[in-house]
Amino acid sequence: MLPILFRNGSKHKIFLNHSSSHNKKRSTSTLGRLILVRHGQSVWNVTDPSQNLVSRFTGWTNVDLSKRGVLQAHAAGRALRDYRDETGEPLRVDSAFCSLLVRAERTLDIMATEMRLKEANSVPVTYSWRLNERHYGNLVGRSKVEAEQEFGVEQLSRWRNGWDTAPPAMDERTMEDWKRSRHCMTVTQVKDPASTRLITMREGLNYINSSFSEPRDRRGGEPNIFDEANPTSTNWLNVMTARMPATESLKDSCIRVLPILRYGLAPRLLKGETVLLSAHANTIRSLLYHLDPRVTEDGMKGVKIPSAAPFITYFEGGGEDLIGGLRNVGDVDVETGLMGTWLQSEEIAAHSFCTLVGESAGEGEIA
Numbered sequence: 001m002l003p004i005l006f007r008n009g010s011k012h013k014i015f016l017n018h019s020s021s022h023n024k025k026r027s028t029s030t031l032g033r034l035i036l037v038r039h040g041q042s043v044w045n046v047t048d049p050s051q052n053l054v055s056r057f058t059g060w061t062n063v064d065l066s067k068r069g070v071l072q073a074h075a076a077g078r079a080l081r082d083y084r085d086e087t088g089e090p091l092r093v094d095s096a097f098c099s100l101l102v103r104a105e106r107t108l109d110i111m112a113t114e115m116r117l118k119e120a121n122s123v124p125v126t127y128s129w130r131l132n133e134r135h136y137g138n139l140v141g142r143s144k145v146e147a148e149q150e151f152g153v154e155q156l157s158r159w160r161n162g163w164d165t166a167p168p169a170m171d172e173r174t175m176e177d178w179k180r181s182r183h184c185m186t187v188t189q190v191k192d193p194a195s196t197r198l199i200t201m202r203e204g205l206n207y208i209n210s211s212f213s214e215p216r217d218r219r220g221g222e223p224n225i226f227d228e229a230n231p232t233s234t235n236w237l238n239v240m241t242a243r244m245p246a247t248e249s250l251k252d253s254c255i256r257v258l259p260i261l262r263y264g265l266a267p268r269l270l271k272g273e274t275v276l277l278s279a280h281a282n283t284i285r286s287l288l289y290h291l292d293p294r295v296t297e298d299g300m301k302g303v304k305i306p307s308a309a310p311f312i313t314y315f316e317g318g319g320e321d322l323i324g325g326l327r328n329v330g331d332v333d334v335e336t337g338l339m340g341t342w343l344q345s346e347e348i349a350a351h352s353f354c355t356l357v358g359e360s361a362g363e364g365e366i367a
Contacts, residue, residue: 075350077111080115080343311341
């Protein structure tokens, strides 16, 4: 169990690492801060025999939050609102990123309300298909038990946990139906904080995904989708071809998030901004794969991303191995080994993800 500290009389508990090396050496106020939040529990994450509900492989299915998921999002937002850094200052969010899926969008919207970001009306939000959950192909809609019965336990494990082994592809008819929906379009949308206008950028026709031969290679093959002169602008270059995938491996998910990380997140973090990101278990794992040297191909699936529990880590420039020249200076969490801090509270713990039945059905693992 991590030590429990109380900050400025807040009712929220902050579970911190035993070590705090970067806090002793430098003020975190000068560092880029990334806050990663998996969406709250969705209606397909619930296993409850009394309601005839079972958790299912969701992927790009656009299901909403459950009642518990809404409570989790409120709890996460309140914990972030009450958080204070080592100087006693509250979080100042400069920008936000989100997937196109409603469960992540609602989680971000609820957190923003609790954090009073909407009142300030000054935070640009970037919504992108590149932050959507991993596409589970033909497994979508099946429960873990159903999938094990149809394909076998070992085969299902290889699809779920293997680095470059994708499940069977989704059938073409379903794909064609899904492509008509906004959340399945290969677009990125930026919400202008000064108005209600939503700027939509569809990726163009001359980018080939296979150009990313090595997901961790930050040299070459990365299309510039932001204006280099002003990385925070919304002047995106139409240089990419992208199509909704029919299925994805973990490696595919890592490749897909690269442009939004390299040209969206990294420039902001290098400027010392605080970025709030609401997404999904596998896309957050994919981001951590690029941002945390401790996350490896073999160990990636073992990285557990709890629902609606904010993970905060810090960055500075001068890195040689990470995307965009970033250097991760987050503390090492003593339980998970990740470089960063899990923000927890009594309220977040009270709305934890799994029921006992759900835990045995893999409810917390199926995304």
